[in-house]
Amino acid sequence: MTGFRIYVDQTHIRGHVTGIERVARDQFTPEMLGSGAVRAVRSRGIARMILAQQVGLPWRAAIDRKAQFVMAGFPPGPLLAPFAERCIVCVYDTFLLERPQDLNWKSRLYMVPSFRCALRWGRRFLVISRTTGEALRRFCAADAMVALLRPAVRDVFGLSGLPAPAAYRPGEPLRMLAIGTIEPRKDYAAAIELAAALVRAGVPAELHIVGRVGWGRHAFLDDPPPFLTCHGYVDDAALRDLAARAHLLLSTSKAEGLGLPLLEIQHGGLPVVAPDGPVFREVLGESGLLIDPGDPAAAAADLAAWARTGRLGQAAARSRANVARWNGLATRDAECFRAYLEDGPSAYGPDGLVVAAGPRAPGW
Numbered sequence: 001m002t003g004f005r006i007y008v009d010q011t012h013i014r015g016h017v018t019g020i021e022r023v024a025r026d027q028f029t030p031e032m033l034g035s036g037a038v039r040a041v042r043s044r045g046i047a048r049m050i051l052a053q054q055v056g057l058p059w060r061a062a063i064d065r066k067a068q069f070v071m072a073g074f075p076p077g078p079l080l081a082p083f084a085e086r087c088i089v090c091v092y093d094t095f096l097l098e099r100p101q102d103l104n105w106k107s108r109l110y111m112v113p114s115f116r117c118a119l120r121w122g123r124r125f126l127v128i129s130r131t132t133g134e135a136l137r138r139f140c141a142a143d144a145m146v147a148l149l150r151p152a153v154r155d156v157f158g159l160s161g162l163p164a165p166a167a168y169r170p171g172e173p174l175r176m177l178a179i180g181t182i183e184p185r186k187d188y189a190a191a192i193e194l195a196a197a198l199v200r201a202g203v204p205a206e207l208h209i210v211g212r213v214g215w216g217r218h219a220f221l222d223d224p225p226p227f228l229t230c231h232g233y234v235d236d237a238a239l240r241d242l243a244a245r246a247h248l249l250l251s252t253s254k255a256e257g258l259g260l261p262l263l264e265i266q267h268g269g270l271p272v273v274a275p276d277g278p279v280f281r282e283v284l285g286e287s288g289l290l291i292d293p294g295d296p297a298a299a300a301a302d303l304a305a306w307a308r309t310g311r312l313g314q315a316a317a318r319s320r321a322n323v324a325r326w327n328g329l330a331t332r333d334a335e336c337f338r339a340y341l342e343d344g345p346s347a348y349g350p351d352g353l354v355v356a357a358g359p360r361a362p363g364w
Contacts, residue, residue: 006033007067008038010072014043023128028040033070055079058080061082062083068088070088075115088125091128092257093255093257097112104214122140126147128258129279129282131279150258150330153267153326155267159244159267166245171204174198177242177248177250179249183216192225195207195228198304203300212232213232246270256279257279262280262283262288263322263326267323269316271289273303289306
């Protein structure tokens with residue numbers, strides 16, 4: 001497969017680069033893709049993004065018949081369907097289909113129809129976690145390739161130089177950091193309920209949320225409790241300072257394809273508390289505390305016991321070991337993908353493919 005161009009759709013990357021945008025930018029570089037002439041396709045403004053995704057990329061596919069296309073951001077438009085064998089679609093989660101009630105109107109109008117269509121005609125998919133791959137198999141064609149390409153997690157906030165997380169002393173506030181856009185999926189209301197339950201149980205707590213305000217109605221923004229501080233979007237240096245003062249990272253997200261901040265924060269040894277769900281068990285391994293955000297009293301009791309018995313301090317070494325484990329898996333995935341571009345599907349052994357075809361989603 002040498003001697004061809006690879007177009008990487010990065011038309012969604014503009015302004016501040018966070019989360020999955022960072023993955024889309026960092027995973028598909030000329031160094032990563034190895035062969036071919038890599039061309040990142042960018043855009044300025046939403047109108048040009050839509051035009052490039054819906055018309056520009058299909059036009060390139062029509063005139064450059066050897067080119068490969070990596071759809072690293074938004075779902076590909078339907079006009080790319082005739083070129084399915086040359087398209088690689090990156091899927092970060094299946095949230096668009098599984099939780100429509102938590103989407104904004106832009107996602108419902110633009111992303112959901114394109115995603116639904118792409119899963120019907122797509123034949124080559126990359127996923128960032130095994131959990132996402134298993135979910136994807138319920139929607140894509142039975143003969144489609146679904147391969148793991150877990151992202152390497154860089155120390156984007158410069159946390160590896162921290163000697164250790166802040167030491168927790170009983171009686172002092174337990175400082176919890178949460179990272180992510182304020183939108184329904186992140187379920188910050190559950191994080192606030194957990195913090196309130198800690199306070200009721202006699203454990204002073206602070207909850208610091210870092211992330212811009214997205215969509216949805218959030219009552220806590222109108223009348224924030226005294227233990228809550230919303231910092232909005234902050235730069236890497238400011239986040240590093242917050243992480244250095246925090247005792248743990250808290251996630252109460254309803255669903256994630258990966259949960260990138262959980263791994264990024266582990267470079268600094270920060271303990272992680274997250275929902276007890278498949279993707280969090282996959283990502284955190286034995287390094288975190290898994291809770292039920294739907295039961296704030298029980299979650300607060302588990303967290304208080306974790307803090308009071310000194311296990312917060314023990315979690316620091318496990319956090320750093322876990323991000324190293326993850327990056328080892330990502331390195332192997334990258335090697336398999338580069339081999340795939342050169343040699344085709346034979347580059348993937350049985351473990352490279354996520355799962356065999358399973359039960360289809362109802363009505364799909």
